[in-house]
Amino acid sequence: xxxxxxxxxxxxxxxxxxxxxxxxxxxxxxxxxxxxxxxxxxxxxxxxxxxxxxxxxxxxxxxxxxxxxxxxxxxxxxxxxxxxxxxxxxxxxxxxxxxxxxxxxxxxxxxxxxxxxxxxxxxxxxxxxxxxxxxxx
Amino acid sequence: xxxxxxxxxxxxxxxxxxxxxxxxxxxxxxxxxxxxxxxxxxxxxxxxxxxxxxxxxxxxxxxxxxxxxxxxxxxxxxxxxxxxxxxxxxxxxxxxxxxxxxxxxxxxxxxxxxxxxxxxxxxxxxxxxxxxxxxxxxxxxxxxxxxxxxxxxxxxxxxxxxxxxxxxxxxxxxxxxxxxxxxxxxxxxxxxxxxxxxxxxxxxxxxxxxxxxxxxxxxxxxxxxxxxxxxxxxxxxxxxxxxxxxxxxxxxxxxxxxxxxxxxxxxxxxxxxxxxxxxxxxxxxxxxxxxxxxxxxxxxxxxxxxxxxxxxxxxxxxxxxxxxxxxxxxxxxxxxxxxxxxxxxxxxxxxxxxxxxxxxxxxxxxxxxxxxxxxxxxxxxxxxxxxxxxxxxxxxxxxxxxxxxxxxxxxxxxxxxxxxxxxxxxxxxxxxxxxxxxxxxxxxxxxxxxxxxxxxxxxxxxxxxxxxxxxxxxxxxxxxxxx
Numbered sequence: 001x002x003x004x005x006x007x008x009x010x011x012x013x014x015x016x017x018x019x020x021x022x023x024x025x026x027x028x029x030x031x032x033x034x035x036x037x038x039x040x041x042x043x044x045x046x047x048x049x050x051x052x053x054x055x056x057x058x059x060x061x062x063x064x065x066x067x068x069x070x071x072x073x074x075x076x077x078x079x080x081x082x083x084x085x086x087x088x089x090x091x092x093x094x095x096x097x098x099x100x101x102x103x104x105x106x107x108x109x110x111x112x113x114x115x116x117x118x119x120x121x122x123x124x125x126x127x128x129x130x131x132x133x134x135x136x137x
Numbered sequence: 138x139x140x141x142x143x144x145x146x147x148x149x150x151x152x153x154x155x156x157x158x159x160x161x162x163x164x165x166x167x168x169x170x171x172x173x174x175x176x177x178x179x180x181x182x183x184x185x186x187x188x189x190x191x192x193x194x195x196x197x198x199x200x201x202x203x204x205x206x207x208x209x210x211x212x213x214x215x216x217x218x219x220x221x222x223x224x225x226x227x228x229x230x231x232x233x234x235x236x237x238x239x240x241x242x243x244x245x246x247x248x249x250x251x252x253x254x255x256x257x258x259x260x261x262x263x264x265x266x267x268x269x270x271x272x273x274x275x276x277x278x279x280x281x282x283x284x285x286x287x288x289x290x291x292x293x294x295x296x297x298x299x300x301x302x303x304x305x306x307x308x309x310x311x312x313x314x315x316x317x318x319x320x321x322x323x324x325x326x327x328x329x330x331x332x333x334x335x336x337x338x339x340x341x342x343x344x345x346x347x348x349x350x351x352x353x354x355x356x357x358x359x360x361x362x363x364x365x366x367x368x369x370x371x372x373x374x375x376x377x378x379x380x381x382x383x384x385x386x387x388x389x390x391x392x393x394x395x396x397x398x399x400x401x402x403x404x405x406x407x408x409x410x411x412x413x414x415x416x417x418x419x420x421x422x423x424x425x426x427x428x429x430x431x432x433x434x435x436x437x438x439x440x441x442x443x444x445x446x447x448x449x450x451x452x453x454x455x456x457x458x459x460x461x462x463x464x465x466x467x468x469x470x471x472x473x474x475x476x477x478x479x480x481x482x483x484x485x486x487x488x489x490x491x492x493x494x495x496x497x498x499x500x501x502x503x504x505x506x507x508x509x510x511x512x513x514x515x516x517x518x519x520x521x522x523x524x525x526x527x528x529x530x531x532x533x534x535x536x537x538x539x540x541x542x543x544x545x546x547x548x549x550x551x552x553x554x555x556x557x558x559x560x561x562x563x564x565x566x567x568x569x570x571x572x573x574x575x576x577x578x579x580x581x582x583x584x585x586x587x588x589x590x591x592x593x594x595x596x597x598x599x600x601x602x603x604x605x606x607x608x609x610x611x612x613x614x615x616x617x618x619x620x
Contacts, residue, residue: 010550012181012208062406063393070386077379078330109580111340113382114234117389117406118210134210136234136382137341 006034015110015135022128024061025088028068028096031133032086035069038110038137040082047103050081057095061122064094065131066115072100073112073135080104112137139184141175150204150603154188161404162191168202169542169603174595177548181208183215189404190218194412195225197478197485201537203492204599205546205591209233211407214491214547217540219476222484226401226410227418229388229425231488233469236384236425237432238343238376239310240515241465242526243440244362245447246457247369249349249615255450256347256573260616262446263345264575267439269620270340274333277438284328285320287335288380291430295437300336302462305437307504309465310494313433319423323380324387330379331431336438340578340620342585343375345443346517347573348524348612358510358528358609362463370612371460372524373439374517376469377432384428388421413486422471422486429470436465463526464513468493468543476538487538495529495541495606514606518593519545520585520619521567524612525597532604541606545593554589555580573616582619 005026006019017034021027040046054071058064075081083102090096114136122131144154147167152175154166166187170178178184183206191200196218206215211230220226245252252259268275277298279287287294292313295301306312320328338345350368353359364370377384392409395417396402401410411418444460451458471488478485487494496503496512503512511528518524522545533539549557560579563586567574576582600606 008552010552012183012547012550013214014210015551059394063390066390074326074330107578109578113341113379114386116210116234117230117393117409120406136210 005030009132011134015137016132017135018130018132020128020130024129025090027122027129027131028065028088029086031065031069031131032072035072035112035135036082036084039076039108039112040105041109043084046082046084046105048085048101049103051099051101052083054098054100055096059094061094062117062120064096065122065133066117066120069115069133073115076108077111080108110137139179141179150599159188162188163193164191164196164199166191166200168206169204169599169605171204171595171599174204174591174599177591178206180548183208183213186211186213187216189408190216192404193218193220193226193228193408193410194401195220197221197483201540203540203542204596205491205542205544207546207548209490211405212488212490215542216490217488217492217537219485219487219538220413222473222486223414224412225486227413227422227471227486228408228410228488229385229392229421230407230409231490232385232425232471233490234382234385235376235469236381236428237467238469239432239436239465239467240517241373241436241440242463242515243371243443243460244364244463245369245460247455248367249369251455252369255454256616259347259446259450260573260575260618262450263443263616263618266442266446267338267345267618268336269338269618270577275336275438277335279332279335284332287434288320288323288427288430289318290314291433292437295434300441301437305440305462308462309433310467313437313465315426315429317423318426318430320427322420322424323384323427327380327383327387330383334378335435336442337378337435338375338439338620339378340581343620344520345439345618346372346614347616348372348614351523351611351613353610354608355528361506361510362513362526362609363461364463364526364610371443372515372517373436373443375436375439377428378435380431381428384424388424391417425471429467433465464515466493466515474539485538487540489540491543492540493543494539495527495533496539497529497531497534511607514541516542516593516597517544519587519590520617521570521572521587521614523593525593525608526610526612527597527600527606528609530604530607533606537605541600542596545590545596547589548591549589551584551589554586555583557588558583558586567617572614576619578620585619
């Protein structure tokens with residue numbers, strides 16, 4: 001398993017994050033961490049005073065990932081909320097629930113307009129799972 | 138990795154990957170470039186993305202890319218394809234998330250010297266009146282149900298609300314409203330995202346810029362557009378904000394299953410599509426038109442704010458502060474058009490992603506005053522550098538489904554640009570060059586540094602040389618307002 005949970009990778013027009021996880025739950029967690037790191041300069045400064053419950057299902061794992069990140073990006077755009085603490089659970093195959101905690105960011109440094117499917121493929125590695133997500137930002 | 142051995146040079150400005158380059162290509166892939174720009178294109182995955190678009194079902198003639206091509210997601214930015222009706226496909230990723238992102242040009246009667254003493258006041262007024270930046274709402278409060286009217290009527294809604302003149306609408310692509318938009322096919326979330334964003338610029342590469350006409354190249358066309366050297370003009374670059382982003386997100390997700398249903402095999406999931414003859418293809422088209430109309434309305438309300446800013450900063454100080462609309466163009470759009478392909482007149486869906494419609498002289502869709510010269514094409518450069526006004530040509534109709542370039546095109550990632558330059562230094566550098574800068578975010582400013590972009594003058598040389606657009610005027614900036 002690489003040392004880090006995610007890394008920002010080069011993309012000419014937008015932003016891309018390469019995410020690692022030992023299983024799907026950790027992949028979803030680390031993808032959220034990666035995207036959130038682009039949104040706020042100082043994540044530790046975000047209060048943990050707001051909690052939201054999310055529930056979603058999808059027909060494949062990639063769509064599950066896109067929907068999860070899209071939901072967090074939507075909450076940032078519409079309410080200025082950045083979440084940095086996530087409790088995730090699979091309630092049925094490809095049907096997940098999350099309780100996320102965070103709060104308002106003093107300033108959003110990056111507007112994630114959309115989470116794309118560009119070359120999106122969750123692949124198995126010797127250590128677990130890996131995916132690269134391109135964000136329109 | 139693609140190298141220059143993989144394609145052939147057709148002429149000074151045109152290159153081609155033959156259909157045989159990859160077994161899944163349905164047509165050859167052509168791109169416009171020249172040796173220096175080509176090196177930039179070989180530096181990322183944009184040419185591979187161009188080849189991917191040549192696999193789209195129903196594509197005719199060629200997959201095309203303009204000289205400002207760079208890596209996007211799915212389609213390259215600068216990509217153009219046409220798919221034949223009725224069964225060719227429509228792809229939300231071929232339009233992009235910012236549906237009808239586009240450029241509008243306004244002309245004043247002021248010259249640079251007359252404005253010079255007041256340029257900082259004007260920049261501040263524009264910054265105060267034109268909401269910009271991440272998550273910033275607009276000053277327009279829509280009544281219940283009024284958003285649907287924006288989605289159906291575009292800039293015509295703006296005229297009813299007093300934000301537009303009849304002349305503004307005449308000088309807008311499609312007169313600022315695409316027929317066939319259907320707000321009922323726009324999701325609740327898309328409407329929520331757009332509810333308070335009418336008349337806002339957003340962030341990223343969107344801007345308002347006050348420019349001076351540096352030089353004119355076609356006196357007849359410049360005169361027809363009312364442009365003259367030394368004249369102050371204004372450019373607006375923005376799109377459909379959260380409405381467009383969400384509509385694209387919704388339909389890219391939905392089409393993930395459509396491609397399985399229709400047995401469409403694609404090299405990239407962002408290229409998902411559906412036949413234009415299918416219910417979901419028609420529904421996306423109608424929803425996309427709604428987003429496009431929102432963008433026309435958005436730019437129109439910004440025009441209103443810009444006119445107000447000119448009045449606030451300049452009334453009583455200059456002879457005439459009024460602004461006339463030269464034209465408004467889209468550069469992220471899918472349109473049903475008729476084109477001649479191999480001697481046959483075909484109805485096709487032209488996807489332009491980071492490419493501008495460029496109809497030549499005589500097109501019946503152009504306003505009366507431009508019909509005999511051709512469609513104005515607005516090509517913004519990178520921040521602090523030149524921009525161009527061009528014309529569509531007979532050559533663009535023959536070669537590129539009436540399309541040409543849309544801007545300078547990035548060569549460097551946003552991450553790298555931020556490592557190389559600090560926003561504060563860049564602002565100082567621009568101010569030293571005599572450009573007033575109002576930026577909401579210094580890191581955001583650094584991402585848009587001119588070093589991150591191709592040389593727009595070179596891009597324009599290619600489209601002019603290739604005959605897919607014609608130079609009319611070069612603009613240089615004197616004030617930039619960014620989110």
